[in-house]
Amino acid sequence: MIQQNYIDGRKLDYNSVFKSSISGMLSVLDPHSTYFDPIEYASFRTEQRSEYFGIGATIEDLREGSDVNTYIRATFPESPAYRAGLRFGDRITAVDGTSMAGKTYPEVRKFLLGPRGTTVKVTVEHPATKQSETVNIVRDAVSLPSIAQAYMLRPGVGYVGMTGGFNLTTADEFDQALRFLHSKGMNMLVLDLRGNRGGLLIQAVRVANTFLQRGQMIVSQKGRFRDSSQSYAAVNESPDAVPVVVLVNGETASAAEIVAGALQDHDRALIVGETTFGKGLVQFPFQLDYDSALLLTIAKYYTPSGRLIQRDYSNGGFYNYYFPGGLAAEKNNQANPPSGPESHTDTGRAVYGGGGISPDEVVKPGTISASERHLRDILFAFSLELTSGRVPAFEEYKVQRAIEFDHDLLDDDYPVSDNLFRALKKFATDKPIFKVTPDQLDKSRTYAERQLRYNILSAAYGYRTATQVFNDADPQIARAVDAMPRARELALAASRARARG
Numbered sequence: 001m002i003q004q005n006y007i008d009g010r011k012l013d014y015n016s017v018f019k020s021s022i023s024g025m026l027s028v029l030d031p032h033s034t035y036f037d038p039i040e041y042a043s044f045r046t047e048q049r050s051e052y053f054g055i056g057a058t059i060e061d062l063r064e065g066s067d068v069n070t071y072i073r074a075t076f077p078e079s080p081a082y083r084a085g086l087r088f089g090d091r092i093t094a095v096d097g098t099s100m101a102g103k104t105y106p107e108v109r110k111f112l113l114g115p116r117g118t119t120v121k122v123t124v125e126h127p128a129t130k131q132s133e134t135v136n137i138v139r140d141a142v143s144l145p146s147i148a149q150a151y152m153l154r155p156g157v158g159y160v161g162m163t164g165g166f167n168l169t170t171a172d173e174f175d176q177a178l179r180f181l182h183s184k185g186m187n188m189l190v191l192d193l194r195g196n197r198g199g200l201l202i203q204a205v206r207v208a209n210t211f212l213q214r215g216q217m218i219v220s221q222k223g224r225f226r227d228s229s230q231s232y233a234a235v236n237e238s239p240d241a242v243p244v245v246v247l248v249n250g251e252t253a254s255a256a257e258i259v260a261g262a263l264q265d266h267d268r269a270l271i272v273g274e275t276t277f278g279k280g281l282v283q284f285p286f287q288l289d290y291d292s293a294l295l296l297t298i299a300k301y302y303t304p305s306g307r308l309i310q311r312d313y314s315n316g317g318f319y320n321y322y323f324p325g326g327l328a329a330e331k332n333n334q335a336n337p338p339s340g341p342e343s344h345t346d347t348g349r350a351v352y353g354g355g356g357i358s359p360d361e362v363v364k365p366g367t368i369s370a371s372e373r374h375l376r377d378i379l380f381a382f383s384l385e386l387t388s389g390r391v392p393a394f395e396e397y398k399v400q401r402a403i404e405f406d407h408d409l410l411d412d413d414y415p416v417s418d419n420l421f422r423a424l425k426k427f428a429t430d431k432p433i434f435k436v437t438p439d440q441l442d443k444s445r446t447y448a449e450r451q452l453r454y455n456i457l458s459a460a461y462g463y464r465t466a467t468q469v470f471n472d473a474d475p476q477i478a479r480a481v482d483a484m485p486r487a488r489e490l491a492l493a494a495s496r497a498r499a500r501g
Contacts, residue, residue, distance in 0.1 A: 022294075030297050031313050031321045032281045038291040047144070049168055053116045056142040057081035058463055059092065059105045062384075063377050065433045070100055070108045071384070072124070074463045077405045079142055084135045088399065088459035089127035089384045094134075096121050114139050127388040128400050146170040146203075148464050149471075150177035151408070157481055158186035158242075159471070162207075166199030166255035171206035178210070178240065188487075190480045191259075192247045194273060198254020201282070205232045208262040211239050211269070213498070216304070218262045221282050223299030228282070243488040244269035245480040248359060253277035254301075260357045261303035267347045267494035270487035271359045272480045278356030280309025305343035307353030346494045363479045371440060372447045378434040379448060382427045383455035391423055399459040407461045409468050414456045416449040424452065446473075 002017075003009050015037055022035040036044055046052055056079020059070050072090040075082040092100050095111035114120060116139055123134040146169060149161035158181035162174065181189070198204075201219070208218045212234035220231040246260050246269045257276045263269035282299035301309045313321050340354025352358065385391050389398030397414060407413075425438040441448050450469055457466035471477050 026296075030281055032279065032283055032295075033297045034283075034295045036285075036293045036295060041285075041287075041291060041293045044285075044293070044295075047165075047167070049141075052113070052142055052144060053139050054109075054113045054142055055079065055081040055084075055086075055120065055122070055137050055139060057086060057112075059108060059112075060380065061105050062380050064381070068102050068104060070103065070105045071380075074458050075403060076142060077403075077462075080137045080140050082402070084122075084137045085402075086122075086124065086135070087126070087402075089387055090124040091127070092122060093125055093132060094121075094123035116140060127384050128390075128398075145173055147173045147177050149467060150180055151468065152181065152184050152186065153190065153471070153477070153481060156185060157188045157190065157484070158182075158184070159190045159192065159477070161192045161467075161471075162256075163192060163195045165197055166201075166203040166207075168200065168203070170199070170203040174207050174210065187242055188484045189242045189244045190247065190477060191244055191269070192477070193252045193256040193260060194247050194249040194476070195251045196253070196256035197251060197277075198256050198258075198279065201232075201255060201258070204255035204258040208259045209234045209236050209239075211244060211263060212236060212266060213239055216266055218304065219258045220302045220304075221299040222302065223282065225298075228284075228299040241491075243484055243491055245483050245487050246271050247476055247480055248273045248276045248357060249365065249476075250274055250277055252357075253279040257309050257357050258301060258303075261307065261309060264351065264357060264360070265304040265307070265343075265345050267345050267349070267490045267497075270361065270483050270490055271357060272361045272363055272483055273359050273476050274362065274364070275358045276356035278309060278311030278354075280311075303343075303351075303353070303357075305345060305351060306341075307343050307351060308340055309353070309356065311355040346497050347490070361479060361483055363476045366473065366475050368447065369444075372444050375436060375441065375444060375448055376451065378428050378431065378436045379424075379451045380455060381431065381434070382424050383452060383459070385427065387456060387459045391427075394420060394423060397456060399456065403462045404460065405462050405465070407465060409457070409461065409465055414453060414460065416453050420452075421445065421449065424448070 003012065019035060019037050026033045026035060056076040058073040060073045062069050062071055070092045072086050072088060074088060075086055092108055094100055098111065100108050112120060118139050119136050120139060121134055121136055123132060125132050144164055146162055146164040146167055147160060148163050149159065151159055153159045160174065160177050205218050212218065214235055214237055216234045218232045218234060222229050244263065246263060248260050248271060252260065253276065257279065260271055260276065264271050280301035281297045282301060283295045284298045286294045286296060288294055303309065340352055343351050343353060345351055386394060386397045387399040389395050425441050428434065428436045428441060429438060450473060454466045454469050457469065
């Protein structure tokens with residue numbers, strides 16, 4: 001009827017019509033059943049392989065008044081961009097002959113992505129020489145590791161930032177990270193699952209298995225038909241015995257909640273942070289014609305103590321589901337705590353289902369004020385000058401070389417001294433277009449120094465190493481370290497309970 005009578009019937013985008021119709025039908029089932037058109041399904045499968053196709057670089061905007069330009073922030077190890085010689089501070093002026101002036105970085109990113117094996121011509125202006133160069137880059141698979149960081153927070157305390165989702169490589173990455181940290185003398189572990197939106201179930205099972213004894217339940221899923229109902233137990237004869245604190249927040253979901261819930265139920269780890277998202281619905285991809293797919297909910301996840309991970313979605317509405325409690329709760333970083341039936345951990349502690357995993361110790365995250373966010377552009381602009389060697393008396397901060405990805409960060413790597421901070425304030429005074437005063441910088445000096453050092457370290461060692469400067473001031477990580485004695489006592493109590501039982 002539409003095809004024959006609609007005024008623009010000959011211009012119909014049938015994919016959009018079909019997709020919106022199917023999506024509308026699925027929306028009345030639950031928040032996670034969805035339909036993937038061919039492009040989306042291909043992207044979904046690529047993401048599960050822990051990779052995407054592009055040049056392998058992080059990019060960022062710099063806004064100077066009404067002007068917007070995009071710069072290379074960092075390249076990934078052995079990525080096409082790295083091999084092409086792109087560096088921190090290179091300004092992207094054109095892609096395949098199309099000017100990028102005035103385009104934001106999400107717009108520029110679309111030009112850089114493309115099928116594997118295709119060539120993209122990227123024109124950049126180098127910050128040190130102001131000379132332009134066009135490089136031909138062959139797009140390739142770019143790794144998206146699950147683990148962004150693995151290093152020693154302090155002597156004896158290891159840190160694993162597992163923030164990239166649970167993909168095909170997650171458990172192997174985790175095993176490698178633990179071996180590295182043990183070689184550095186780790187006897188306590190902070191496992192950071194904040195912002196981890198989940199992924200593959202079997203990878204979550206393998207990660208939890210690392211710390212649990214053979215036979216201890218990890219997760220069960222209960223569905224409508226036989227093959228959708230399964231239980232997964234640990235098979236580890238010699239689990240890693242280090243005390244563990246797991247960090248979670250409102251963006252910790254699905255497979256990440258399975259790990260947190262299993263370790264909490266068995267008292268194997270102390271959970272610190274904020275209540276997790278509460279995504280405990282199991283989706284299975286049913287492949288359809290034309291390389292599309294239906295991702296349909298077929299089961300629900302339950303923790304070892306019988307807690308349902310999924311929170312209630314019966315009140316309806318996309319916004320209410322993703323921002324429970326409304327805008328005020330979103331701004332205050334508050335999630336609804338679980339309100340389901342009471343269960344008990346191995347040592348008898350009360351835990352509740354029906355709303356994610358509640359932390360054993362609630363800790364709010366650090367925040368950045370609006371005035372501090374306003375400083376980001378001036379700090380990035382000054383970093384470009386500094387790493388290009390154009391700030392007098394600070395030539396040692398010039399970084400015009402390939403990134404040293406395996407560098408172990410030291411406290412005296414590119415420190416922000418009083419003299420350097422004074423140079424920053426003079427730069428701000430000379431750049432009225434940014435509308436930043438020296439007084440503003442003084443009031444936000446701690447943040448400014450941290451962000452400036454992060455920019456310099458990104459140029460020298462890559463953004464993953466540079467992020468350690470933010471971790472050093474993270475209140476949730478600090479609490480995790482302080483909570484280690486409690487995590488140790490909890491694990492010992494659970495071990496004694498198993499021995500008795």
